[in-house]
Amino acid sequence: MAFQAAESTDAAVAEIDPAVMELGGTLYADNCAACHGENGDAERKFAGSQSLKHVVLIASQVIHGGEFMPKFDFLTDEEVAALGTYIRNSWGNTLGPVTAEEIAVYR
Numbered sequence: 001m002a003f004q005a006a007e008s009t010d011a012a013v014a015e016i017d018p019a020v021m022e023l024g025g026t027l028y029a030d031n032c033a034a035c036h037g038e039n040g041d042a043e044r045k046f047a048g049s050q051s052l053k054h055v056v057l058i059a060s061q062v063i064h065g066g067e068f069m070p071k072f073d074f075l076t077d078e079e080v081a082a083l084g085t086y087i088r089n090s091w092g093n094t095l096g097p098v099t100a101e102e103i104a105v106y107r
């Protein structure tokens with residue numbers, strides 16, 4: 001899979017389920033890429049972002065929206081988790097997976 005750096009020894013990255021990355025990628029293309037960029041390189045930039053370490057930021061921004069970002073409260077916890085996992089582990093990011101349980105706390 002192109003999104004998994006084959007040479008990576010990062011345990012968190014190794015644990016990521018390719019099916020979750022695929023779901024996250026599809027949801028991202030459909031809902032997020034228009035603003036954040038296909039490659040996570042538009043404003044607000046995800047590539048290289050350290051703020052994506054914080055699950056609370058991803059969960060609250062997606063579920064409740066932000067100042068200029070609409071809310072995506074129709075997405076399930078599993079879908080938000082897949083999106084979180086996708087943006088945390090694409091474009092050179094290696095921040096590890098997010099679970100639905102971690103997202104549900106901020107619903």
Ligand code: HEC
Pocket residue numbers: 028031032033034035036043044049051052057058061062065066067068069070072083084
């Ligand atoms: C209409 C444009 C738009 C869309 C669509 C959009 N966003 Fe955003 N997003 C923003 C803006 C603008 C910000 C900056 C904060 C604000 O204004 O709410 C942001 C901030 C964020 C942040 C916080 C990043 C940081 O470093 O502070 C995350 C995480 C995020 N968006 C995820 C997503 C995800 C996942 C989707 C798809 C489900 C998505 N966004 C769809 C415009 C958008």
